[in-house]
Amino acid sequence: MDADRSRHLLEQVNQALNLGTPLRIQGGNSKAMLGRPVAGEIVDLREHRGILSYHPSELVLTARAGTPLREIEAALEQAGQMLTCEPPHLGPHATLGGMVAAGLSGPRRPWAGAVRDLVLGTRLISGHGKQLRLGGEVMKNVAGYDVSRLMAGSFGCLGLLTEISLKVLPKPRQCLSLRLPMPAQQALAALAQWGQQALPISAACHADDALHLRLEGGPGSVRSAHERLGGEVIDNHFWQQLREQRLAFFDDPAPLWRLSLPVATGLLELPGQQLLDWAGAQRWLKSTAPAALIRERVAKVGGHATAYSPGDHSSAPLAPVLLRYHQALKAQLDPQGLFNPGRLYADL
Template identity: 70%
Template sequence: MHDFDASAALLEQVNQALNSSTPLRIQGGNSKAFLGRKVVGEVLDTRAHRGIVSYDPTELVITVRTGTPLAELQAVLDAAGQMLTCEPPHLGATATVGGMLATGLSGPRRPWAGAVRDMVLGTRLITGFGKQLRFGGEVMKNVAGYDLSRLLAGSFGCLGVITEVSLKVLPKPRQSLSLRLQLDAEHALAKLSEWGQQPLPISAASHDGQALHLRLEGGEGSVAAARERLGGEPLDPLYWQQLNEQELPFFRDPRPLWRLSLANNSPLLTLPGEQLIDWGGAQRWLKSSASAEAIRTAVAAVGGHASCYTAGHCDSPFQPLAAPLLHYHRQLKAQLDPQGIFNPGRMYAEV
């Protein structure tokens, strides 16, 4: 581990960019560079700024610099029997904590344990005024500025350079068991809807087109009782990691990859291509050569939205914003980055 506070150098680079009106392309390990629109700008690399700032396992809070490799953060937590409950995907060996926060992506446990933004207690941010500001706190009781810190989750570097984050962590479950149930997708969605009303210790639910995969987590008694009730065959728990890291055979299909986000009880969508269900139905992966318009029309009909995960395939990889939402995005951008130098256009062409 190499702990190093490079915030002064990052701040200097931002101030130079502000003085010369040079756009900056903020990046860490670049493992998620395929997401969003292409950014043209001078590279601001966060990886020298790394290390754990503070961690007391009894407080269930860790503060870490954003250039820290995500694997390094998880190894420190793992050694203390703790974890990031949102199960963020790495999507490459070089993933950093900053990339985890900027993309806001969460893994299979998301519907039961919350998203990346729910783990964020406080942040430090270099703004478009050339200042390093601190938002929120390092303890759960401090809620001052809480919402701005949470807004940074999923902001794709468009609001500033996040230099540090304090995250809520939790103990790992005492027991974990994965099951495979032979059900078609339609019956699986109906069952998941029914089980959602009951106190079952489900922490992941996915349908790969062939069978329903479940993960049960909690105390030994509740996991054993749920196993007894649900039946099914044991499943290799590696499945969840392969799903999270997009390493299942499904993801090798050469067609563009779309992420569909919708209500978990939405019916099966009739779209050309193959679908894989995650998050108990709330996240669906689609491999399809259908047009962006056709996919978004079908998803909008059930109140959802669609993002394209294949770089360069679509000019608006993220669902285009309705006028009122775009107005808020522009206002927020103007407040934090008035010169528009941070990752311009990464999320939307207009911002």
């Protein structure tokens, strides 16, 4: 059955190549609100699922792209391990392939790395109708750039992911979450100061006029940090609620924006409500302001803005040199523009 499913995917890609038919790749569709709409024949990966190999002592897991994230996280939980990037599901049917294609990371990202940092290797079907294996299944340093990591955040524009090998790590021995009432500006100043010190912080968010911190590590270091920082102990479930956009902040019916900013950026003057995540490097904005205004003000401080609400599918334009790199890469892996055409940018 598994070999039949892989063969069917390859046949579907080659048939689309022969007919010149674009393909719209989808898994659980939990990230469908991101990017531009794609017209094309649907390639549904949800049946191409299953964990292929997982040996906890080797800290590597390999699974098919359609494997539900909840199954992978359940297997890791049994072994006391985790995906350190804390990928958002944003829906009950999120898949491993969608996690890599979207490249989204949760609250731990500044301290533990992004999705691309976990990718060791991939198998994919290219726009030439060939099966490719990129990277490997072991943790080792190699010269040059690992092409498999280019798949992270590509939104399926470079190829059809079929298998992914990931680095996993043990869960921390101790986890403690705190709430410290303070205004946003004071929180940013405190985080800038604490960032220069040896504190076991693994998440930092300002919401509801309070700074929320997560401390992780050995019991002694967590206890010492708590004594130093103070604050009210809260349920660790807060971070899952943040990751899955279930906090009260996200109930506001205004359009949702994700702002990615340089470290130590001050408060932004933008209409609407803001929630600070990643110690301020990621901010969530609920605003009815025009997209052009939001993107202009974010760009002035060296950041970029992504719309998370349906209706605004425009992307901030790439610098000409970056656009050429994107187009050259697309031409190498998908010369006929078969996969998710225009999902990221109209010219890709």
